[in-house]
Amino acid sequence: MADLPQAPTPTLTAIYADYEARQGDGFRDHLGASIIGKSCARALWYDFRWVTPARHSGRLLRLFETGQLEEDRLVRNLRATGATVLEVDPETGRQFRVEAHGGHFGGSLDGVAIGILEAPKTWHVLEFKTHGVKSFSELTAKGVVLAKPQHAAQMQIYMHLTGITRALYVAVCKDTDALHLERIEADSGIAERLLEKAGRIIFAQHPPARISEEPAWFECRFCDHHGACHEGGGSSVTCRSCLHATPVGALPDEVDTGSSSGSATNKNDGGWHCARHDRMLTALEQRAACTRHLFIPDLVPGEVIDAGDDIVTYRMADGSTWANDARTTEAAPC
16 A cells, blocks of 8 residues: 655745745736747737736745746856856846837847857847657757747747847756757747737737637646636726726826836836726736726626626626626725
């Protein structure tokens, strides 16, 4: 008979609980370059619209941290070969960052380097990743473009928006500590298609089609949004799930950018506009939502049968009716 696993100790439970307490609300302000290579456009739209908060266990969050700590070691490894590695932008003192679509899309680079032995005079975007043994074996057999298209897409965006023509992909196997390095060439056609994809998702008022209508499809089964997409689980209550809110690009001078609290939108950037209150929304306001919140109808598992000022009524799948009534003092959960 196999031994039963030991129950977590109070100390172990407390360690994991600390990670979970520090993980934030699970929402990212922008659509990330690190995920634009996802095959399901609907999942990306849900990410951007904050339909389902990303919540992870303490064990998994600690694993993410291990990957971040590995980056410092990989930088040391590259410098030991004679390469010059910049982890932060000398002009800002912060991590290199790229943006597009008024700041609604972007990402942060792990670094840039020159003096890579294979092409010492060429600047490279650096991308560091950690892999389990199965993932690492596939990577070494197929290469990053075929084995990890999402990582390849991320590098194409970074190269395109920085003007750097090469990327160095540095992967480490967490099980064996083996390294795999690949140089990737910029492809403007791929990058432009990815930017177009990001724009379509960001400015779409309705979710794109599902990648599969079958809930058991492998990409659907492990998706954070499975409940909302396939099970009628509803959405988080934020401004981004509200039918009044719209992402906009660069702002005209006459647009009110919100409060003077320091969190209002810069007119050179994009932002979120509320048609109900006719003004721009700060990031904090977007997370809180107001009492006039009405769900985007696509996020409600029912059919619209009536609508009026601050109220939309639905016939649900079970035949019942539900009123998304924003005339009351509190936003109603779906």
